[in-house]
Amino acid sequence: GEDVEQSLFLSVREGDSSVINCTYTDSSSTYLYWYKQEPGAGLQLLTYIFSNMDMKQDQRLTVLLNKKDKHLSLRIADTQTGDSAIYFCAESINNNDMRFGAGTRLTVKP
Amino acid sequence: EAGVVQSPRYKIIEKKQPVAFWCNPISGHNTLYWYRQNLGQGPELLIRYENEEAVDDSQLPKDRFSAERLKGVDSTLKIQPAELGDSAVYLCASNPWEGATEAFFGQGTRLTVV
Numbered sequence: 001g002e003d004v005e006q007s008l009f010l011s012v013r014e015g016d017s018s019v020i021n022c023t024y025t026d027s028s029s030t031y032l033y034w035y036k037q038e039p040g041a042g043l044q045l046l047t048y049i050f051s052n053m054d055m056k057q058d059q060r061l062t063v064l065l066n067k068k069d070k071h072l073s074l075r076i077a078d079t080q081t082g083d084s085a086i087y088f089c090a091e092s093i094n095n096n097d098m099r100f101g102a103g104t105r106l107t108v109k110p
Numbered sequence: 111e112a113g114v115v116q117s118p119r120y121k122i123i124e125k126k127q128p129v130a131f132w133c134n135p136i137s138g139h140n141t142l143y144w145y146r147q148n149l150g151q152g153p154e155l156l157i158r159y160e161n162e163e164a165v166d167d168s169q170l171p172k173d174r175f176s177a178e179r180l181k182g183v184d185s186t187l188k189i190q191p192a193e194l195g196d197s198a199v200y201l202c203a204s205n206p207w208e209g210a211t212e213a214f215f216g217q218g219t220r221l222t223v224v
Contacts, residue, residue, distance in 0.1 A: 004152070008150075031211060040217070041217055042114070042201060042203075042215035042216050042217045042218055043153070043201070043203075043215040044215070045212045045213070045214075048211060048212070088152050088153075090152070095209045096141075096158065096165075096166070096208060096209055097143075097155055097158060097166065098155075098213065100152030100153050100154070101152050102150065102151050102152050103150075103151075103152055
């Protein structure tokens with residue numbers, strides 16, 4: 001199909017790891033992105049991965065890419081209450097646009 | 111450096127009325143996007159500008175939506191007349207150049223049509 005799919009909700013305890021999964025659609029996507037949206041705010045780019053990479057790590061964030069299965073994941077280590085937000089997976093389209101998933105609402109419990 | 115600025119933040123109008131949203135991208139950014147984000151959904155592209163040229167408006171409902179970026183800097187998105195289903199957050203984003211990796215988003219305008 002044409003949709004980028006994500007699970008809608010994830011709840012974790014503070015200090016645990018969070019893993020947010022995404023399935024995208026376009027095997028020719030050059031970049032895959034993770035954006036974060038806090039209440040009342042616009043989207044903020046967290047990280048992105050180039051399609052020829054399998055993994056990218058940036059401090060507490062680890063992105064894994066499985067091109068064969070068109071599966072992308074975002075792992076947040078030592079999740080904090082400030083990480084509570086909606087996380088959007090997005091794939092690049094024609095190198096000029098992005099197709100977004102519906103977002104995963106992460107709730108971090110103290 | 112100022113980010114992408116949008117106004118107003120909130121707008122409530124009655125159906126069939128016109129409404130306009132304004133966006134000022136980051137200085138020097140040639141690419142400007144308008145997205146619509148329905149409740150519980152991700153953003154969907156309405157239109158993309160490269161400088162003053164609308165290069166992708168295939169998703170813009172042209173019967174009631176229009177946009178302009180006359181001088182290749184700030185942009186206006188208009189809806190006339192608004193319908194109940196137009197209630198959403200309208201997001202503006204900009205890139206420094208066509209195909210740049212990161213798009214910078216504004217805070218959005220939340221439109222409620224009653």
